[in-house]
Structures are given as structure tokens and as C-alpha cells.
Amino acid sequence: MLVSHTPAAVSASFNEENLVSGTGLVPVMRLAQNAGLHELVDEWLSVPTDKGANAGLKVAALVAGMVAGADSIDDMAVLRHGGMKKIFTGCYAPSTLGSFLRAFTFGHVRQLDAVASRLLVNLIRTAPLLGTPSGEDFVFIDVDDTIVEVHGYQKQGSGYGYSGVRGLNAVLATASTKDTAPVIIGQRLRKGAANSARGAKRFVTDALATLKRTNVAGKMLCRFDSAYYGHATVSAAVAGGADVSVTVRMDPAVKRAITAIEETAWAPIQYTNAVFDEATSAWVSAAEVAEVEFTAFSSRKKAERITGRLVVRRIPELNPKATDGQPTLFDTHRYHAFFTTVPAGTLGTVEADKTHRKHAQIEQVNADMKDSALAHLPSGKFAANSAWLVAAVMAYNLTRAAGVLAKGTFAKARTGTIRRKLINVPARIASSARRICLHLPEAWPWQTAWEQLFAATHAPPQTA
Numbered sequence: 001m002l003v004s005h006t007p008a009a010v011s012a013s014f015n016e017e018n019l020v021s022g023t024g025l026v027p028v029m030r031l032a033q034n035a036g037l038h039e040l041v042d043e044w045l046s047v048p049t050d051k052g053a054n055a056g057l058k059v060a061a062l063v064a065g066m067v068a069g070a071d072s073i074d075d076m077a078v079l080r081h082g083g084m085k086k087i088f089t090g091c092y093a094p095s096t097l098g099s100f101l102r103a104f105t106f107g108h109v110r111q112l113d114a115v116a117s118r119l120l121v122n123l124i125r126t127a128p129l130l131g132t133p134s135g136e137d138f139v140f141i142d143v144d145d146t147i148v149e150v151h152g153y154q155k156q157g158s159g160y161g162y163s164g165v166r167g168l169n170a171v172l173a174t175a176s177t178k179d180t181a182p183v184i185i186g187q188r189l190r191k192g193a194a195n196s197a198r199g200a201k202r203f204v205t206d207a208l209a210t211l212k213r214t215n216v217a218g219k220m221l222c223r224f225d226s227a228y229y230g231h232a233t234v235s236a237a238v239a240g241g242a243d244v245s246v247t248v249r250m251d252p253a254v255k256r257a258i259t260a261i262e263e264t265a266w267a268p269i270q271y272t273n274a275v276f277d278e279a280t281s282a283w284v285s286a287a288e289v290a291e292v293e294f295t296a297f298s299s300r301k302k303a304e305r306i307t308g309r310l311v312v313r314r315i316p317e318l319n320p321k322a323t324d325g326q327p328t329l330f331d332t333h334r335y336h337a338f339f340t341t342v343p344a345g346t347l348g349t350v351e352a353d354k355t356h357r358k359h360a361q362i363e364q365v366n367a368d369m370k371d372s373a374l375a376h377l378p379s380g381k382f383a384a385n386s387a388w389l390v391a392a393v394m395a396y397n398l399t400r401a402a403g404v405l406a407k408g409t410f411a412k413a414r415t416g417t418i419r420r421k422l423i424n425v426p427a428r429i430a431s432s433a434r435r436i437c438l439h440l441p442e443a444w445p446w447q448t449a450w451e452q453l454f455a456a457t458h459a460p461p462q463t464a
Contacts, residue, residue: 018430019082022068023438024423024450026087027457028402029064034457035122037063037394040115051103057090058100059115059391064088065097066395069419071375073098083429087436101384109386113187116394117210120185124214127401127456131180133218138355141207141222141242142182142362145171145196148374156382159192168377169194170389172369173207174362177218181412182365183400185210187393189377189386196227201236208240221245221342223359229339231297234306238341245340245356248296248310257292257310258335265290266314269350287315288333291349296339308341311352364414369396371416399423405456406449421446422453 003010032038038056045055065076076094084091104112124130133139147167150158160166173186186207190198204222211220220242224233229246237244248254266288294310314333338356340347347355373392377385396415403410403418410418427438444450 016428017083018086018428019426020084020087020429021081021426022078022423023425023427023440024402024419024453025064025068026438027450027454028067028398028423029060029088030457031123031126031401031405032060032063032119032398035119035126035398037115037119040118041112044111044114044118045108046111047100047103047108051100054090055100058092058097059112059394061090061092062097062101062388062391063395063398066373066392067399067419068423069372071373072378073101086429087438098379101379101387102381104381104383104387106383106386109189109383109390112387112390113206116187116390116397117185117206117213119394120183120210120397121213123397123401124183124216127404129180129183129397129401129404130175130214130216131177133177133179133216135217135219137177137218138221139211139216139218140176140355140358141173141185141211141220141237142176142359143171143173143186143200143204143207143222143224143228144359144362144366145169145190145227146366146370147192148370148377150192150377154380155377155385156380157189157191157385161192161194162196167192168382168385169196170374171196171200171203172362172365172393173203174365175207175211175216176361181400181403182361183397184365184393187389189382189389197230197233200228200230201232204233204236205240208237208242212241219243221355223356225359231300231304231306234296234339235304238306243341244308245338245342245352245359247336247338247356250335250337253298254294254310254337257294258312258337261290261292261312265292267350269313269353287313289313289349289353291344291352294339306341308339309344309352310337310339311349311356312337313353365396368414368416371414372396372419402453406453408449410449422450425450 037060041056041059065079068078070076073094076097079091147161147163147165148170149165149167161169169190169192171188172184174182175185176182188203222237222242222244224246226247226249229248234244268288270286291309291311296306313336379385399415399418403413427440430437
């Protein structure tokens with residue numbers, strides 16, 4: 001592609017008052033309005049009136065900015081250009097939104113958590129974010145934490161966690177089915193040096209309660225990595241009516257159970273795609289799996305023990321000197337085990353292993369969030385950053401709902417893809433007969449999807 005004019009024949013000026021750069025915000029914020037975002041905030045949030053006046057509009061502005069790609073308070077200026085004030089009410093200045101966030105306390109953040117969970121419930125009633133699973137299908141709940149890097153020592157709560165990076169610890173819970181992309185059903189910001197399992201019992205309980213309010217049919221399966229292998233977390237999931245699938249640490253009880261597995265019990269499996277083994281820096285395409293009955297937390301009193309299956313995957317321990325004429329005398333293996341309460345009749349050994357490994361999809365959600373609103377935690381105050389995380393989650397779920405309503409490949413697309421193709425679409429505003437008309441680019445490649453989203457959010461009201 002070449003510029004068709006000489007430099008002297010091209011000029012530019014920022015003076016068009018009827019242009020907007022993010023026309024996709026019109027159907028998306030209409031979707032938020034239909035889901036009751038403003039009313040929910042006004043009902044549940046009680047930020048002091050000097051900073052929290054019009055709280056519903058301010059939270060909606062934060063969410064709208066994040067949907068458009070804002071990752072800092074200064075980026076909220078994206079809401080104040082061209083003709084934005086002709087199609088939206090409450091296009092607040094970044095300084096106003098920053099002052100609003102800094103007025104939050106921990107209690108206000110928990111109130112905003114309540115708003116986020118209820119907004120998700122309303123969105124699922126509007127858009128089939130979790131599809132229509134049958135009673136026999138699983139709804140997967142994945143829990144994991146991630147470090148959001150920060151710079152400077154004045155960020156409250158920042159510290160060095162398990163990753164060795166200075167930051168704050170954000171824990172997320174996602175829900176998905178075999179046919180749908182994940183949505184976030186729970187979020188919490190913690191100190192950077194916090195242990196992964198800190199507060200996990202309450203967090204899992206709240207996440208399951210949110211999922212139950214959606215009335216989505218299907219059995220629930222909570223998947224965790226080894227950081228959450230503890231009685232508090234696992235028992236909270238079981239008490240909430242879910243099965244669990246959790247990676248275990250190689251403690252003496254687990255090692256004894258593995259050694260008790262008969263050699264004939266191991267079944268070979270072939271990975272569709274090779275798996276990278278970080279311990280050996282090699283790609284593994286084949287392994288073996290077996291299982292044995294197992295009672296987790298056997299050191300606790302009988303009423304607190306949890307029975308299930310220990311599913312073990314083993315891969316050969318490679319001898320780096322084998323090519324030098326030093327083969328091993330006998331085969332050795334490395335073992336990866338997880339504990340599950342799903343009956344063998346529901347998921348066989350191989351299928352249980354495949355299902356558990358798909359827990360890794362939450363890492364894609366973490367990456368998606370860090371590619372947008374969680375690229376930064378913008379405030380020095382911990383509570384303000386906690387509120388920012390909740391608003392980012394609402395923006396993520398709202399964008400995901402917009403993708404589902406647009407149909408096609410957008411139902412599972414990354415939020416960055418939805419933002420680029422459906423949200424940040426420029427348009428010129430025209431008015432006629434008290435009606436606003438948005439003139440979008442001709443031959444926009446994703447016009448059909450945009451029109452489907454617009455029609456879904458601007459449908460005429462149904463007859464009572």
C-alpha cells in the first residue's frame with residue numbers, strides 16, 4: 001500500500017465535531033443499560049456523595065472506557081472527543097473518574113463486587129454466554145491468580161510474589177462450557193506477596209453462588225492447580241455442590257498411592273498437540289495414565305476427609321547422555337497427579353486427564369485482561385485498584401456478551417479482536433427528524449456482525 005498523494009497535497013486538522021472513533025460503544029453500552037448496570041450501581045454502591053454523585057454514570061464511564069481499550073485513568077479521555085457527547089450522557093473527565101476511584105474503601109469494593117455478579121446474571125439472560133448446556137454437561141469453573149506488575153514503591157500492597165515480579169495479586173474465577181468461551185464470575189485483588197490460596201475458601205463460595213444465580217443447567221466442575229490443593233478450598237467447592245479436579249503436590253500420601261498402581265493399569269495416550277515440558281525443555285507427545293482410589297486430607301478427622309480418584313499421568317524420564325552410549329538400566333518416569341471427585345462412570349481416566357488439562361484456558365483470560373484494562377493498575381491506593389479490577393471484569397464480560405450477540409467467530413474471539421473489529425469503528429454523526437444516524441465506513445469487513453449486534457441491542461420493546 002502506498003500513499004496516493006505527495007506530502008504537499010495532504011493536510012490534517014482536528015476540527016470535526018461530528019466524528020466518533022468508537023461507534024461500537026453505542027450497542028455495547030445499550031446492552032449494559034438493558035442489563036441494568038446504572039440501576040445496580042445506584043442501588044448497591046454507597047460512595048460518599050461528594051465523590052460518588054451519579055455513581056451509576058461514573059462506573060458506566062469507567063466500563064465504557066475499558067471496553068474501548070483504556071488501560072489507565074488518563075486513557076478515559078477517549079470518551080471525550082468529537083461527537084461523543086451527542087450520543088452519550090456522562091462523558092466524565094479522567095480527573096473526575098480518578099477522584100471517584102480514590103474515594104473507594106474495601107467495603108465499597110465489595111459492593112461493586114455485588115454489582116458485577118448481578119450484571120453478569122442479567123447479561124446471561126440477554127446473551128447465551130454459557131450456551132444451553134444439558135443437565136449432563138459440565139460447567140467448568142477455573143480459579144487461578146496472576147501477578148499484575150507495578151512500578152514504584154508507592155503502590156499500596158505491592159510486593160514480590162511467587163513470580164519474583166513486583167506487583168499486586170489478582171485472582172479470577174471463570175465459567176465456561178465445552179462450546180463457550182470463559183466469562184469471569186469472580187475477582188479479587190490481593191497484596192503482591194499473598195499466597196495463592198489466601199482467602200480461596202470464601203472466594204470459591206462466592207463464585208459458585210454467582211454461577212447458581214444464572215440458573216445455567218449442568219453439573220459444576222471446579223478445576224485448580226496445586227496452589228489450591230488444600231482442605232479449605234476443596235471442601236468449599238464440594239459444599240457448593242461442585243465436583244473438583246485439582247493438581248496435587250507430591251506429598252508422602254500421594255507417592256504411596258502412585259507406587260500402589262499396578263504396571264498393567266497404565267494406558268498410553270497420544271497428545272493431539274505436543275506438550276512442552278518445562279523441566280526438560282522438550283516437547284512431549286506421548287504419555288501414560290492410570291488411576292487409583294484416593295482419600296484426600298486423610299490426616300484430618302473422618303468427617304472432613306474427601307474421597308475420590310487420583311489420576312496420574314507419567315512421562316519417560318529422558319537420559320541426556322543416552323546418545324553418548326550410556327543408556328539407562330531401567331525405565332524411569334516423572335509423575336503428574338490430580339485429585340478428582342468426578343465418578344469414573346462420568347469421566348474415564350483418559351477423559352478426566354484431558355478435561356483437567358483444559359484448566360490452562362484461564363491463562364488466556366489472564367493474558368486477555370493484561371492486554372486491555374489490566375495492563376496497568378493506575379492508582380497508588382489499593383482500594384482504587386481493587387475497584388479498577390472489578391470494572392475491568394465488567395468490561396470483559398460486557399465485551400464477551402457483545403461478541404456472542406454479534407455471532408459467528410466473535411462468540412469465542414478475544415476481547416481485543418472484538419474491540420478492534422466491532423467497537424473501535426469510526427463514524428460520522430448526522431441528525432434528521434430528531435433521529436441520530438451513524439454513518440460508518442463503507443465496505444467495513446465486519447459490517448454484518450456489527451449490524452447483528454446493533455439490532456440485538458436496539459430491538460423494539462416486547463409486548464407485555
